[in-house]
Amino acid sequence: MSKRVLIVEDEETVRELEKFILEQYGYEVMEARDGLEGLTKAEFRRPDLILLDLMMPDVSGGRMFDEVRHHPATKDIPIVVVTGKPDAHEMFDDAIGEENVIMKPFEADALIDRIRSHIGDPE
Secondary structure, eight states: OOOEEEEEOSOHHHHHHHHHHHHHTTOEEEEESSHHHHHHHHHHHOOSEEEEOSOOSSSOHHHHHHHHHHSTTTTTSOEEEEESOTTGGGGGTTSSOGGGEEESSOOHHHHHHHHHHHHOSOO
């Protein structure tokens, strides 16, 4: 069974690009358009990793990060933040290191390398 990655991103073009890249490498992809949908999918579908945008309507990526970390069912899921904010890691008070932040625009290889460092190859 392929490893599952949940992409939480409100911008459709970015979400589709991330999905395309991950599927090319053999990962199973789930998508969420905002933090609320992302929280629900994380809790009930239990992905192996979450790719999380910060700037989203309704439930922001920062709030989703906090909710995921404090929920018993999701607290151990690795989270990689994908953002255009250069100081994103500072928003989390050391809860997430710079190594868990990917800057937009990103290279496909950098995205895959980061995912592999957390969950390995897809199978």
